[in-house]
Amino acid sequence: MQSTLTWPLEGSRRAPGWIYTDPSIYAREQERIFGGRSWNYVGLTAEIPHKGDFLQTYVGENPVVVVRDQENQFRVLVNRCTHRGSQFCIEPRGHVEGFTCPYHQWSFGLDGTLKSVPFRRGIRGKGGMSECFDPADHGLESLSVAVRHGVIFASYAKDTPPLEEYLGPTILSYFDRVCDGRPLQVLGRMRHRVHANWKLQVENLKDTTHAALLHAFYVKFGIWRSDQNTEVKVGPGGGSSVLVSTASFKPVVEDEAITPDFDLADKRLIAFQREFEHGTGAILTIWPNLIILQQLNLLAMRHVRPDGPNACVKTWTFFGYQDEAPELRQKRLMQANLLGPAGLVTIDDNEVLAMAQDGATAAPFANTVLEAGKGSGDADHLMTESAVRAFFDCYRGVMDL
């Protein structure tokens, strides 16, 4: 059996199984991708609307706290006390004046600066911190932050290119299509573990062909079909891409039917109201692990948190716009039946991704095949795996593979 981790000679038209299973690859991803020059989605400004509001999330697998400080600036602080390394923040969200670690009561400001240390001068002149201890040296680790139209990103690197440059004009235009500066309103969250490597989950949203083959629900009701208008657009470096599609809503014709016939008795499940200029869906994947979903009237930030080589945790933050019509809001809530852990479409993906992970585990030195279409660029049809190849172009560069 082969034992070295060398990328196949075919380049990004192949992907080896070990990228989904190998612990050393996983560790390198944490360091180079999530810990490197990438913009990691951490939340929406609407989730922390007031000074002192915070929420917990992850950059890669590392827990961080996203906080709106006293100057209305967004801070992303590593949830690790600089004293003994405990997680100082134990609530998933809330409102605070500052953070105090429960272990030894080290207190930090909303900006991460160390404010006070108990027994700094000891007790009755005995003990306490050494002469050379300077609180200024022991603030919380703070990440670089980028905010655009209510969406917050963080980076461990100090020299990550500006978000707009990182996304490039095309991807940025699709980002702005959904997040156009109108105040967003969170409608709720779904979270579930997917028993597959985080990349398989991200690749799934760059894989144009599976939707019309696997997702019988979409096919059946004309939401995503192989004969509809679809475009693939790839951002700079290949890491980010968007799939734009136009649903026909035409009922499936007899000879195409892959399932016994039935029609929805209650059409509210997919009743759609046009919101955006062209296409009925634009599924954006932003390097490394954010999916911005706009499908029918569903809007969601899908954050894919790596959870060891063999699993990831997906958080769906569903949102709409403040002051939108109640009818539109109701459509979003109803269509959410398609997505998430009990989603009539997402269940398909959860299953096949777990099966793909099992395949990689069984045969880490076998390659997956990405031969549909050519190259790693834009396409005006969906019979191509160019966005997946582009993802691997980017991945191999960052990972030096």
Added chain:
Amino acid sequence: MDRKPEHRALLADVELLYTLYAEALDDGEIARWPSFFADEGALYRITTRDNLEQGFDLCLALCDGQAMLRDRAIALQKTVMYRRRFQRRIMSGVRLLSFDEGKGIEARATFVLYEAQGDDPSKLIACGRSTDVIVRQGDELKFKDRLCVVDARVMPDSIVFPL
């Protein structure tokens, strides 16, 4: 808990409804699932404590009326792809909060769903409590409003079949 004999008899009827509901789903009879709900104005929802605490309306599953219950049941049989699984629901701690059959009986219960798939032993899929409104329709009790609130923030896997 009210100790009147008629209330005890009603509790026994409600417990039987939960038992039959769980049994039908555990036996894989998803097609029968809508029949446990009232003909008029039935509502079925799954949400999480996390969403509920924050006042979010979003549900993990939402069926408003018999037609939508049947659409979900049919989609699960005909369009959704999943590996075969074997489920076991445990419903316990049933308590009645109100006894008015005219307005609907309010009941609370604890639910646990285990699922076996492939060669793995049954694993926990969901654990939580339901708040239900139950009405009498003919000779039978039916769910008018079933709200399942899952304790966990992160579901360990898909919730393929209803809770």
